[in-house]
Amino acid sequence: GENVEQHPSTLSVQEGDSAVIKCTYSDSASNYFPWYKQELGKRPQLIIDIRSNVGEKKDQRIAVTLNKTAKHFSLHITETQPEDSAVYFCAASPLGGSNYKLTFGKGTLLTVNP
Amino acid sequence: DTGVSQNPRHKITKRGQNVTFRCDPISEHNRLYWYRQTLGQGPEFLTYFQNEAQLEKSRLLSDRFSAERPKGSFSTLEIQRTEQGDSAMYLCASSLAGQDRVTYNYGYTFGSGTRLTVV
Numbered sequence: 108g109e110n111v112e113q114h115p116s117t118l119s120v121q122e123g124d125s126a127v128i129k130c131t132y133s134d135s136a137s138n139y140f141p142w143y144k145q146e147l148g149k150r151p152q153l154i155i156d157i158r159s160n161v162g163e164k165k166d167q168r169i170a171v172t173l174n175k176t177a178k179h180f181s182l183h184i185t186e187t188q189p190e191d192s193a194v195y196f197c198a199a200s201p202l203g204g205s206n207y208k209l210t211f212g213k214g215t216l217l218t219v220n221p
Numbered sequence: 222d223t224g225v226s227q228n229p230r231h232k233i234t235k236r237g238q239n240v241t242f243r244c245d246p247i248s249e250h251n252r253l254y255w256y257r258q259t260l261g262q263g264p265e266f267l268t269y270f271q272n273e274a275q276l277e278k279s280r281l282l283s284d285r286f287s288a289e290r291p292k293g294s295f296s297t298l299e300i301q302r303t304e305q306g307d308s309a310m311y312l313c314a315s316s317l318a319g320q321d322r323v324t325y326n327y328g329y330t331f332g333s334g335t336r337l338t339v340v
Contacts, residue, residue, distance in 0.1 A: 113263075141328055150312070151264065153328040196263045207252060207318060208277065209329065211263030 109134040113212025130197035137199040225332035246315030256312040
């Protein structure tokens, strides 16, 4: 089955700096890669996703890049703000057929210091 | 309410007791998922349904666990003879699977979870 590795496990940045979180996956059939943000005690919320027919996607201060050949994808947050502090999870899924199951990484605790 | 609703939010039970959790997905979503999350870990897949059919179960789902979605709407997750290792956050999510590959959102919408503590 799919295995998703996520690095780093913790990341501390100063407000205004950029943050990058990286994930690798093992199943070449995976073609959908979402990122979730989970604040303490709250539900994971989808912040951005990318499909394998696209190399990069951007939404305001957040961007995701995908390298299918190398089987890795990354989340980039620019101009970080204290409210960006949370745990971020990457995930992968082989869409299509009957399998829409997401396999998650272990998460990255991002702390943005004012 | 257009979100995914889970009840109860918290459950404390004694080891050996049975517990049941409920999930009400977004009404138009035909897929429903159960995940388990322990401290410091990402959500781990347990099982999922398309409409009322349970299509896949993880090996994490021992025979003490059973899930149902009898009418293709809400779902229940039951744990029999609870063990301390069952203590975790149980998350439900729903999504819409359809034929429109251009515009529909593949992303899950998660509920707030049920936090189970087995003492």
